[in-house]
Amino acid sequence: MMHRLLRTSIAALSTTFIASSAAIAADLEEIRARGRLIVAINDDARPLAFRDEGGELRGLEIDVARHLAETLIGDRQAVEFLNVSNRERLGAVLEGDADVAIARLSATPPRSRLVAFSNYYYLDGTDFVTRNTEIAAVSDLRRARIAVLENSDTIAIVRYRFPNADLVGVSSYQAAFDLLESEAADAFAGDRSILTGWVQEHPEYRRLDAQLSVAALCVAMPKGLQHARLHQSVNQAIARWQSSEWLRDTTRRWGLL
Incomplete structure (x- = not known):
């Protein structure tokens, strides 16, 4: 009631x-x-x-x-x-x-x-960005350390696709960048549009086209x-x-x- x-x-x-x-x-x-x-x-x-x-x-x-x-x-x-x-x-x-x-x-x-x-x-949708040379395709993320924005819908999307991955919560895109730079994470999951800009600004990174979701x-x-x-x-x-x-x-x- x-x-x-x-x-x-x-x-x-x-x-x-x-x-x-x-x-x-x-x-x-x-x-x-x-x-x-x-x-x-x-x-x-x-x-x-x-x-x-x-x-x-x-x-x-x-x-x-x-x-x-x-x-x-x-x-x-x-x-x-x-x-x-x-x-x-x-x-x-x-x-x-x-x-x-x-x-x-x-x-x-x-x-x-x-x-x-x-x-x-x-x-738009959920994709990944990485600079780890050992990650060549989305399938390489099955047991990877993946940074995700805290309290975001991305967490459930990534967890469903990669149940054995180690998800690491971050408070912002900058925090995710810092984590990847320090090699404390292998990849970051985020919006395809924003990750495209990430790669444009930092060409040492690569975007993995996962197409896990559509927005x-x-x-x-x-x-x-x-x-x-x-x-x-x-x-x-x-x-x-x-x-x-x-x-x-x-x-x-x-x-x-």
């Missing part, structure tokens, strides 16, 4: 939060009248979104944001980027600080209760009927990019294929 009441209270609270947030968020007409698209990003996620040596924003998600601004407003430069942390990504959309979030967000059932998700623009990265948008035209326009744009192969070519250019 107590659990049922708790679930009901959470559902009611979420509904109230969504309703109040949807009233704040700009609809497509307001975005066009403003003349710019406000996009929440995470600029520390190479090669999805990062700053180059000159401080310019680059990456797949930056290209997607600019292409979306061109579709919605007619100007690929009409984008205002709002840098947020991982914890702030959904809040930026819910509170109306950003029109959309393009920030390595995968569509999950809990998140879909709060925001609307577009069609996917990239399929669809999507554009997050405010929920509500008043945003139906925005949802439709974004989905139609992504469908065109996929059929024209612009999305595939851009993804390949950033090393993500």
Whole structure:
């Protein structure tokens, strides 16, 4: 009984939060009248979104944001980027600080209760990175020491595939890097997109394409009927990019294929 009441209270609270947030968020007409698209990003996620040596924003998600601004407003430069942390990504959309979030967000059932998700623009997943010369393929990880982020879904994924591996918990990607550098771990399991950037920055490492899981990265948008035209326009744009192969070519250019 107590659990049922708790679930009901959470559902009611979420509904109230969504309703109040949807009233704040700009609809497509307001975005066009403003003349710019406000996009929440995470600029520390190479090669999805990062700053180059000159401080310019680059990456797949930056290209997607600019292409979306061109579709919605007619100007690929009409984008205002709002840098947020991982914890702030959904809040930026819910509170109306950003029109959309393009920030390595995968569509999950809990998140879909709060925001609307577009069609996917990239399929992420769990892979491994290593510089150990004795590890040539994923099969070599069966009894390896594998670093994993603490409290992450990756732990269950890796444990299921490699029940005899020695999993070592780390608090961050930097902690994982330090562990591999000291040879206290043989490999690190993480998101394919981030590990691609890892190898780009540190070419002495290799990414092992394990394809243990799939996570669809999507554009997050405010929920509500008043945003139906925005949802439709974004989905139609992504469908065109996929059929024209612009999305595939851009993804390949950033090393993500």
